Amino acid sequence: MFTLQENGLARKRTIKLVCNANNYESEDVDSEEKPNPINLSNSRIIVLVFMSLLLDLLAFTMILPLxxxxxxxxxxxxxxxxxxxxSLLHIVKSFQDLTGAPDQFSSVLFxxxxxxxxxFLQFMTSPIVGSLSDAYGRKPMLLICLIGIAISHALWSYARTFSIFVLARFIGGLSKANVSLSMAIVTDVTNEKTRARGMALIGLAFSIGFIAGPLAGAWFAINTDISTGAWGEKPAYCATSLAVVNIVLVLFCIPETLSKEKRAPLSLTLVKSVDYISPLHxxxxxxVKNLTSFQNLVLTKLGFIYFMYLxxxxxxEFxxxxxxHHTFExxxxxxxxxxxxxxxxxxxT
Structure with missing residues (x-):
């Protein structure tokens, strides 16, 4: 949001960044300089999105210490x-021979x-799911993503073989567009004065999830016998339960936030999809359309800095x-x- 004050007048000329799940466009609007109170219904939606994202991240992070x-x-x-x-171990061994990595660290490469x-799967599917949500609404696509996440956790609970475990992670990655959809919902129900608070709650959900999730996963797994072939079963059941609760929460408590009048026609062309996932773009x-050269320069620098940080x-993280585990046991x-x-x-902080 970029704001220009016009010579002490009581009106502001604002360059507003209008965004949906994938497309962004800047436009000039005139707005009165007066308080914009938070709509109680919108505040409730933001809190519910926070709860949904927290449930998802608690389930997602349980596997990290395991x-x-x-x-x-x-x-x-x-x-x-x-x-x-x-088969994959043979490929890893070839990579180890090429790089000189120690044999005992093959699990690190895995x-x-x-x-x-x-x-990578999240990166590939998020733009497509975002475009579908622009055309058909946030809630249906969010529910589809959460169902996929629940299936991935359920498969993890029965992952007696590595193939099933990889399949569980594959389905989970395909379904992880729920994070970007949550941000889109917050954008739908907020304005320039309340959006920062909504995005702050999303950041808080990530922080709490990465604190409590790994601890919960370790606590549920602490009494599991690895020799039984059911390693990780208890935390996987817990993650599945959280995912199911999340589906119920979204289904019955979170309304559709993108009205039919504001939905865009579906235009999932190959060129458009490539633009969304091209690192250069x-x-x-x-x-982001209709930005000035200065605004584009600022966003480009911030984007590069954030990319390097992540x-x-x-x-x-991985x-x-x-x-x-290997060095300090x-x-x-x-x-x-x-x-x-x-x-x-x-x-x-």
């Missing part, structure tokens, strides 16, 4: 079989590959658990406490 032990389990029982794990696959913010942080509970210490300052 990944090293999960991959150790699959390595022990499938390394000498004709399975997907053994964990990084699984994390990258999950995020994303870093240049070409999806690049480093994501690498830390490797630190393996580092502490951390248990799952110690991993959960580690996430608590890392993320807690984010809430305090």
């Amino acid at each position: 990944l090293p032990s999960l991959l150790d389990y699959y390595n022990e029982y499938e390394v000498h079989s004709n399975s997907l794990y053994a 964990g990084g590959a699984l994390g990258s696959m999950y995020s 994303l870093l240049r913010f070409t999806a 690049f480093v942080y994501s690498g830390l 490797t630190i658990t393996f580092l502490t 951390y248990t799952a509970m110690q991993q959960g406490k580690m996430f608590l210490i890392i993320v807690l300052p984010a809430i305090v």
Whole structure:
């Protein structure tokens, strides 16, 4: 939001960034300089979106402290079989020979590959789901995503083999567009004066989720015997339960926020989809129309800075658990406490 004050007049000329789930357009509007009170109904929707996102993130982060032990389990029982794990291990070994990585850290490469696959699928599907939500509404697409997430957690609870575990992560990555849809709902029900509060609640949901989720996953798994073949079953059941509660919450409590009058015609052309996922277009913010050169320069710099931050942080997130597991022999509970210490300052600040 960029605002220009016109020579002490009581009116402001505002360059407003009008956004939906995927498309952005700037326009000039005149607005009176007077308080814009928060609509109670809209505030309730924002709180419900916060609760939905918190439930999702609690379920999503439960697996983080368990990944090293999960991959150790699959390595022990499938390394000498004709399975997907053994086939991928052969590829990992070739990569280790090429880079000189130690043999004992093959699980780290597996964990990084699984994390990258999950995020890549989210990156590919979010623009498509966003375009569908612009045409058919936020709520139907959000429910579809949450159902997919629930299925992925349910598959995890029965992942006796590595193939089923990968399938669970694959479905979860395809369904993870619910995060961008939650942001779109907040945008629908807020204005320039209330949007910051709504986005702050989304950030708070991430912080709480990354604190409580890993601890909860470790707590549920602490009494599970890894030799039974049901490793991770209890935290997976808990994650599935949270996902089901989330579906009920959205289905009965969160209304549709994009009216039919504001919906855009569906235009999922190949060129448009490529533009949404092209790193060059994303870093240049070409999806945002009618920006001045100065505004585009500011957004480009901020986007690059944020990309570099997430690049480093994501690498830390998916490797630190393996580092502490192999180097310091951390248990799952110690991993959960580690996430608590890392993320807690984010809430305090």
